[in-house]
Amino acid sequence: MVKVVLNKRIALRIANGHPWIYNNEVASVTGDAAAGDIVDVYYHDNKFAGRGYINPQSQILVRLLTRKQEPINDQFFEDKIRQAWQYRKHTGHTENCRLVFGEADYLPALVIDKFNDYFVIQTLALGMDKWKLAIVKALQNIFSPKGIYERNDVPVRELEGMEQIKGFLSDPFDTNIIINENRLKFRVDIENGQKTGYFLDQQDNRRAIQHIVKDADVLGAFTYTGTFEIHAAHYGAKSVLGLDISENAVAQANKNAALNKLDHIVKFEVMNAFDVLKQWSKDGRTYDVVMLDPPAFTKSRQNIDKAITGYKEINLRGMKMIRNGGFLVTSSCTNLVQPEQFLRIIDDAARDAKKKIRQVEYRTQSSDHPIVPGWENTHYLKFLIVEVSDR
Numbered sequence: 001m002v003k004v005v006l007n008k009r010i011a012l013r014i015a016n017g018h019p020w021i022y023n024n025e026v027a028s029v030t031g032d033a034a035a036g037d038i039v040d041v042y043y044h045d046n047k048f049a050g051r052g053y054i055n056p057q058s059q060i061l062v063r064l065l066t067r068k069q070e071p072i073n074d075q076f077f078e079d080k081i082r083q084a085w086q087y088r089k090h091t092g093h094t095e096n097c098r099l100v101f102g103e104a105d106y107l108p109a110l111v112i113d114k115f116n117d118y119f120v121i122q123t124l125a126l127g128m129d130k131w132k133l134a135i136v137k138a139l140q141n142i143f144s145p146k147g148i149y150e151r152n153d154v155p156v157r158e159l160e161g162m163e164q165i166k167g168f169l170s171d172p173f174d175t176n177i178i179i180n181e182n183r184l185k186f187r188v189d190i191e192n193g194q195k196t197g198y199f200l201d202q203q204d205n206r207r208a209i210q211h212i213v214k215d216a217d218v219l220g221a222f223t224y225t226g227t228f229e230i231h232a233a234h235y236g237a238k239s240v241l242g243l244d245i246s247e248n249a250v251a252q253a254n255k256n257a258a259l260n261k262l263d264h265i266v267k268f269e270v271m272n273a274f275d276v277l278k279q280w281s282k283d284g285r286t287y288d289v290v291m292l293d294p295p296a297f298t299k300s301r302q303n304i305d306k307a308i309t310g311y312k313e314i315n316l317r318g319m320k321m322i323r324n325g326g327f328l329v330t331s332s333c334t335n336l337v338q339p340e341q342f343l344r345i346i347d348d349a350a351r352d353a354k355k356k357i358r359q360v361e362y363r364t365q366s367s368d369h370p371i372v373p374g375w376e377n378t379h380y381l382k383f384l385i386v387e388v389s390d391r
Helices: 074-091 132-143 155-160 205-209 229-232 246-261 274-282 301-320 339-352
Strands: 002-006 020-021 025-028 038-042 048-054 062-064 098-103 109-113 120-122 147-152 166-169 174-179 186-189 217-223 238-243 266-270 287-292 324-331 354-363 382-390
Touching: 002 048, 048 205, 048 339, 048 382, 074 098, 074 109, 074 132, 098 174, 109 132, 120 132, 120 266, 132 147, 147 174, 155 166, 186 246, 205 229, 205 354, 217 229, 217 274, 229 238, 229 246, 229 266, 229 287, 238 246, 238 274, 246 266, 266 382, 274 301, 287 301, 324 354, 339 354, 339 382
Parallel strands: 002 038, 120 147, 217 238, 217 287, 238 266, 287 324
Antiparallel strands: 002 025, 020 062, 038 048, 048 062, 098 109, 109 120, 147 166, 174 186, 324 382, 354 382
């Protein structure tokens, strides 16, 4: 076994359990380690720190899989996935859920989404990709699924020296499926949809809007396939308009509205939400509820200021369009924008919009995406509802 020894001074993050070990935190590597190999990691005083996979090509040199001196084999991965499934059952996420949430399930760089009897896998680091067959075997043993698909068409794999790929990991199946969520039906395009085909992390939050949208005129921006907007219509909104820049997303959203027989209430149009929010707020268009669910504005700390400016801008414009006593529903999935900072952005936007706000509800991602305290990358989603009134 290759031996990796840490520097004497290491980030408290490692000692507190975080699995990432960067190049500059390592004092020495003894033995020949090929990319993806399992290695043992020791503190500077030769105490065992953990066992994980190494990749000299990556800025994250080692990702720990365990803090125990236990074998890393097919059974290890099956046991970990069974533990993850047990947690989802305890939290009530069984039909559709993020079955494995990477580091938060102690399987760094592995994502598995469960859509009823279909599974979508992402192996985002070389060391995890080498165990892909073992992961597929574990899913087959535990669930006997109807299909397994990999969505490894993500740029981050190239940082690990891997190509972007997608395709079947089981017998081929129809990748356009229908799932149930909160008594509604949604089409999921496993092969071509964003990420793994559907955003499961907001499934609990979509229920949180049910009281504020009743009898309301609702505007939704950055709608993707329309899940929030269709929930609003289902919960009694008078009218709902959803906007997204993607023609494919809008087409899918309108199909979802028809699937739920709500297309007489909710409509989706192809528009640039940034431009529309700016222009319509100037034009004086108003709504009872404005919902903003934008994509991540940055994945790099170098662009964090631009992201903050972007969040402030859209929320300011959104607030200006809300009738007195109406509600703003807003989210951020940029993990580099931490919760306190996000709340400050909303406060600043309200001040500049000359509005008063009262917090109705603040939430994070659904509990099938567990948060580990101190691990910022596991706490990425911020979801906020505020009442907006005139000064």
